[in-house]
Amino acid sequence: MSDTTGRIELRSTDDPTARLIRIEGDVTSASEPALSDAYTQADASGARTIILDFGGLEYMNSGGIGLLVTLLVRAQRNGQRLLAVGLNEHYRQILALTRIDEAIGIHETTDAALAAVR
């Protein structure tokens, strides 16, 4: 539960008000500093929409799901939208099980997510 191997990267998008956080490898509670840093940078850049790209996600335990909720709270507090793209069927089911999909908009691609917020 404590170790993690993964990569979290902040990227710009075609929309200047949206930032994308690319998540690869593992997401566990140990991912908190990297995910929090990415969000903080996105927030500092003035982003109104944060897109989480799970296309490279390979492993997520319940600690990782908890991080998504705290991230959602931070985004809501700052008046930002939190969206998710690149989820495979397995991780879509986990977001449905935990009912996170009721609060985070899920889209197939980044372009679809950006279109939804325009």
Added chain:
Amino acid sequence: MTAIEPIPTETPPADADRRSDANSWASPVDRLSTTATGASVDTVTGRRVVGPIQGFGQMWQKTFTVRLEGIALTPQALIARWKDEFPTFWPKGSSFYKPLAGIAPGEVALFAVHVPGAPVRMSSGVMVIYADDESFTFMTPEGNALSAWITFSASRDGDVTVAQVQALERTADPFVELSYMLGANRYNDRFWEGTMANLARAMGVAEPNIETVRICVDHRRQWRHIGNIRHSTFISTTIAAMTAPVRWLRRRSAGKG
């Protein structure tokens, strides 16, 4: 799309070393059902699961930790015993009824706990949404006082195995939120501190030291979820307890007639 600034993390391992979460998560369910036996009341069957996103009150992250100093027990061995003997670690006066398959993904357990100010014990349950050999996570049903995820885990800190309970929770409705403000929040803390102390003693720690960290993650209340009150097990159980004498008299009259 252009990279702004990579956040440095470790290099992913080779595919052969990759772990999988495929068997650790439960499948989504529309309505809950349980195989737990022994409970006098089942307030869970037919309900949906809810987490902190669906709750009403302020969001709290509570972490209770105990170090098993001097105890030769791996995190995996600790979690195995925790799953097997889970009911025995709860504070006195509380009952936990395991499902037939034990604490495993998708299983639903029932429980009854004492709540301050309530005329009877409150009955509810939990769904096991995640379980592996180092952790397991419960999610609560509609009607439960708290809308929560609770994760039980074990890890290694040097030579010491550390046990942890971490709850991410909101009270489900305004009545429970009020009771939390009036002291139930602290009572809830003491419940988990007592559980952790019992766990540590059972593993051989003579004088366990429980560390508690409480963070209010979100001070706002989610008024759009005020309708949760219609599911409240606290209210329905209290009304049932208060009207029990009337129902008894009616049954007695009908029997004589």
